[in-house]
Amino acid sequence: FFESKGHTIVPSAPMVIKDDPTLMFTNAGMNQWKDIILGTREPEPRRRADSQKCLRVSGKHNDLEEVGHDTYHHTMFEMLGNWSFGDYFKEEAIDYAWEYLVNVLKLDPANLYATVFEGSDEENLGRDNEAAAIWAKHLPADHIINGNKHDNFWEMGETGPCGPCSEIHLDSRSDEEKAK
Numbered sequence: 556f557f558e559s560k561g562h563t564i565v566p567s568a569p570m571v572i573k574d575d576p577t578l579m580f581t582n583a584g585m586n587q588w589k590d591i592i593l594g595t596r597e598p599e600p601r602r603r604a605d606s607q608k609c610l611r612v613s614g615k616h617n618d619l620e621e622v623g624h625d626t627y628h629h630t631m632f633e634m635l636g637n638w639s640f641g642d643y644f645k646e647e648a649i650d651y652a653w654e655y656l657v658n659v660l661k662l663d664p665a666n667l668y669a670t671v672f673e674g675s676d677e678e679n680l681g682r683d684n685e686a687a688a689i690w691a692k693h694l695p696a697d698h699i700i701n702g703n704k705h706d707n708f709w710e711m712g713e714t715g716p717c718g719p720c721s722e723i724h725l726d727s728r729s730d731e732e733k734a735k
Contacts, residue, residue: 556655557604557637567608567633580610584634585711591640592716598640607634649689652723657693666726669694672708672719673701683707683719690721 558564568587572578578586584607590596611630637651649669656662669690674682682701690699701707702722710717726733 556659557602557651560602560637560651562602562604562637563600565603565605567606570608570610570631581607582609582611583607584609584636588638588640589711592711601640601642603636603638603640605636605638607636608632609634645686646689649686649693649721653693656723662725664693667694668698668700668724668726670700670702670707670722670724672721673703675704675708678704680704680708680719683721686719686721 568581570581572581572586575586575589581587584605585592587605587607588603591598609632611632637648639648656667657664669686671686671690672680672683674680687699707720707722708717709720
């Protein structure tokens with residue numbers, strides 16, 4: 556799908572990192588693009604897609620303690636990513652996600668929800684109304700949910716690149732469960 560949208564398909568980087576003393580293991584899909592995100596390497600090609608092998612370790616979203624307690628936290632996982640470095644932005648990213656989920660995977664739009672960053676008064680950050688408006692082209696208002704800074708604000712570390720993000724959720728409960 557993403558190749559048809561002009562993305563170069565790239566292989567997964569190793570899970571054990573050899574050339575970055577700040578990381579021992581790949582714990583996120585963005586790790587192999589860190590130098591591009593920090594502006595120390597030119598982003599060619601500008602559109603990429605990958606399936607990055609990751610090891611669940613500590614960090615901002617430290618959910619290592621959740622491994623083995625539910626059906627979706629595992630020690631190793633693959634993070635799918637489509638990347639645009641200075642090419643397209645939120646509207647195209649959201650539209651591509653929608654097209655892929657609904658037209659390619661044939662997921663029922665009635666079961667899809669999106670989260671957007673709700674803002675943070677203490678950090679003087681506003682709600683991501685831009686993403687909410689784009690999602691509103693695809694979803695009813697009650698399927699666009701505000702998410703807090705922990706869940707819907709991406710940060711590479713204590714300082715550095717950061718910004719609001721959206722997540723897409725599939726409600727896979729039975730009709731009976733949904734009716735409750």
